[in-house]
Amino acid sequence: MATRRRVLAGLLASGLMPAASWADAGSPAYLAAARRSDGRFILVGLTVDGMPLFDLPLPARGHAAAAHPVRPEAVAFARRPGRFALVLDCSTGGLLARLDAPPGRHFYGHGAFSVDGTRLFTTENDYGAAQGMIGIWDAAREYRRLGEFPSGGVGPHDLLRLPGSDQLVVANGGIETHPDSGRAKLNLPAMRPNLSYLDPHGTLLEQVAPDPALHMNSIRHLAVAPDGTVAIAFQWQGDPYDAPPLLALHRRGVPLTYCEAPPPLHRQMHGYGGSIAVSESGDEVAITSPRGGMVQVFDLALGAFVAAHELADVCGVSAQKSGFLVTTGTGAVHGLRGDVLRSAGSHALQWDNHLVGLAQI
Amino acid sequence: MRRVLAAALVAFLPLPALANDLLATALNDHLLPGFGRLEANSAVLAEAAAETCDPQSPRLVEAFHDAWDSWIAVSHLRFGPTETGNRAFALGFWPDTRGVVPKSLAKLIADEDPIVEDPVAFLDVSVAARGFTALEFLLFDPAFADGSDYHCALIRAVTGDIAITTAAIAGDWRGAYGEAFVAPGSEGAPFRTESEALAALYSAMTTGLEFTADARLGRPLGTFERPRPKRAEARRANRSLRHVLISVQSNAELAAILSAGHPEDAAEIAAAFDRAVDAALRLDDPAFASVAEPAGRFRVEALQQRVREARDAARLSIGPRLGIAEGFNALDGD
Incomplete structure (x- = not known):
């Protein structure tokens, strides 16, 4: 009887070995960083229903991850100001590559692959010049550094690829930081966030910014709808009493549309959008606030408020076939659609800021 | 039975009165005295500058140190009155990673901008050219402390502006904002609870x-x-x-x-x-x-x-x- 090993050896020898795919990792639908109860940090793959499939050790607290479109490879970013990212083989648990930020750069914690999976783009800080950068890495050749281009602003954080194209959309948060001074914000009176659309060579295609009165509303996290509408989650740096909008929708060539819940519910978000997602069907957008312990749902087409749910330390949110999957720092996982929030399990883990969907657009 | 339960519940709930005591104590022992000192010391600073704008004057220098001390002592209280109209940034523009403070001052000086003669108009000058960091350049940096008439007028404009801004903050805390702060949930209060x-x-x-x-x-x-x-x-x-x-x-x-x-x-x-x-x-x-x-x-x-x-x-x-x-x-x- 041919053992599995012998078959594999034969395939390898004959050059017929099929490339590993996400199926080899159990076909996870999501990735999320987490802290275990013993204090160790891990990257977890979850099923479409939010059940953990596998976990891989991380050397420090993670932030977001980027999933390769074909190969079962996850790029796990450390929290800013992280200097490295790890490329993990989710089928074997092995370390495939380590991305080291070039001298004078650090990662912000988000990245995105090109459609064909040959390039990885990462948000970075050129902190000497206080200039946001997008790093380019060769995902076809051991993730070697290929180059970089300006992100179009200061403090780029989230970065996504637009559906079916290699155009990138970048959340330039506007906040200048320097690794010497930790996470201290160095330019609040002068900060100017923007949303920048760039082609994969760094050409700026379009840029939109909140109006000057809202220049302290940091554009931080993004979600893209199937039709290319970009949903933006803000983090307000001014007086919490001002309670400006925390969610905006952007369609190319059109100004920002702001969405907010009725006043008491809006105030409960505490000026802080932690994560944002658009449902797979593209009809709803959800924004979380761990500080307010609340997730809110809006109708994407109308920009209208739909529902709010109280959920302690909620932050991670990602699209599900119908609605969303939501994770919290208390270990809970919930399914969410409109005004319905239902438990999908609880784990002895603290889910970190982001839940990253593998469904490719 | 129901009454007993209610009593037991009351005993275990956090007492709102206690929270309110904390707010009142914070207002009376920390916020009001702190902003009051800032207002008073800033007024003294403006008076000293009106008398002399000589950076060597011990009176002016001492008043500068006292007023800046009292700003630093409240500079963590960044909500409400300090955030109205960028007041906090107009008092303490730091860090200044791009050297905007000296650039803004140099421009005013190069243009001999007459805006320094108008205290109301000066409120619209870039926050980088206002406040204690700007004043520090004018008093301690040889490139700026040139003793010219315009230099003197600029010192008086900046100190006058500091006095106006700090009085506005202190006034808000003494008045409606302070009252609403200790009465959360009331009409127009900045906090609901x-x-x-x-x-x-x-x-x-x-x-x-x-x-x-x-x-x-x-x-x-x-x-x-x-x-x-x-x-x-x-x-x-x-x-x-x-x-x-x-x-x-x-x-x-x-x-x-x-x-x-x-x-x-x-x-x-x-x-x-x-x-x-x-x-x-x-x-x-x-x-x-x-x-x-x-x-x-x-x-x-x-x-x-x-x-x-x-x-x-x-x-x-x-x-x-x-x-x-x-x-x-x-x-x-x-």
Whole structure:
């Protein structure tokens, strides 16, 4: 009887070995960083229903991850100001590559692959010049550094690829930081966030910014709808009493549309959008606030408020076939659609800021 | 039976009166005196500048130090009146990573901009050319302290503007804003609940201490390979260490108020703040010039560590007691 090993050896020898795919990792639908109860940090793959499939050790607290479109490879970013990212083989648990930020750069914690999976783009800080950068890495050749281009602003954080194209959309948060001074914000009176659309060579295609009165509303996290509408989650740096909008929708060539819940519910978000997602069907957008312990749902087409749910330390949110999957720092996982929030399990883990969907657009 | 249950429930619920006492104490013992001193010292500064704009004048220099001291002592209280119309930035524009303060001043001087003659119009000047950082350049930087008539007019405009701005902040706290602050949930109140108002004070304290550790100490420290002493706040006026000391002392006062009623915790928190104050008092390096050599650097790093420990001590016991959401994500968002 041919053992599995012998078959594999034969395939390898004959050059017929099929490339590993996400199926080899159990076909996870999501990735999320987490802290275990013993204090160790891990990257977890979850099923479409939010059940953990596998976990891989991380050397420090993670932030977001980027999933390769074909190969079962996850790029796990450390929290800013992280200097490295790890490329993990989710089928074997092995370390495939380590991305080291070039001298004078650090990662912000988000990245995105090109459609064909040959390039990885990462948000970075050129902190000497206080200039946001997008790093380019060769995902076809051991993730070697290929180059970089300006992100179009200061403090780029989230970065996504637009559906079916290699155009990138970048959340330039506007906040200048320097690794010497930790996470201290160095330019609040002068900060100017923007949303920048760039082609994969760094050409700026379009840029939109909140109006000057809202220049302290940091554009931080993004979600893209199937039709290319970009949903933006803000983090307000001014007086919490001002309670400006925390969610905006952007369609190319059109100004920002702001969405907010009725006043008491809006105030409960505490000026802080932690994560944002658009449902797979593209009809709803959800924004979380761990500080307010609340997730809110809006109708994407109308920009209208739909529902709010109280959920302690909620932050991670990602699209599900119908609605969303939501994770919290208390270990809970919930399914969410409109005004319905239902438990999908609880784990002895603290889910970190982001839940990253593998469904490719 | 129902009545008994109700009584039992009342006994276990946090008493709103207590939270309200904390707010009133914070207002009367920390906010009002702090902003009152800032207003008074700023008025003295403007008067001194009206009398002489000679940067060598002991009276002017002393008034400058006193007024800036009293701003640093309240500069962590960043909500409400300080945030209206960019007032806080107009008083303390730092850090200035792109050198906007000297550039803005140089432009006013090069243009001999007559806006300095009009106190109301001066409120619209870039925040970088207003406040204590700008005034420090005018009094202590030889490139600006040239003794010209325009230099003098600019000093008077900046000090007058500081007096107007600080009086407006203090007035708001004494008036409607202060009243609403201690009556959360009332019509037009900035906070809906006592917890929200206490959370604002708590966050002012933790953010203020983080700023002192990360920016006031972290920026001059730079890295071991590349220390950056010229990035120290207020180094021209030799006040960098003084800002750290005042910030720690003032936040210690706020921490004591927020931990009132829990003497054991309060004592532990006070001891942590005392260690930070001692480290600052022992450091004989007013502008952190010593960060460039290993021994000096070690002492400044130790001070930074003590400030972080004071913050952690306060956070550990005060946060949970005030019921502030400090979950894994709420505390360390990004």
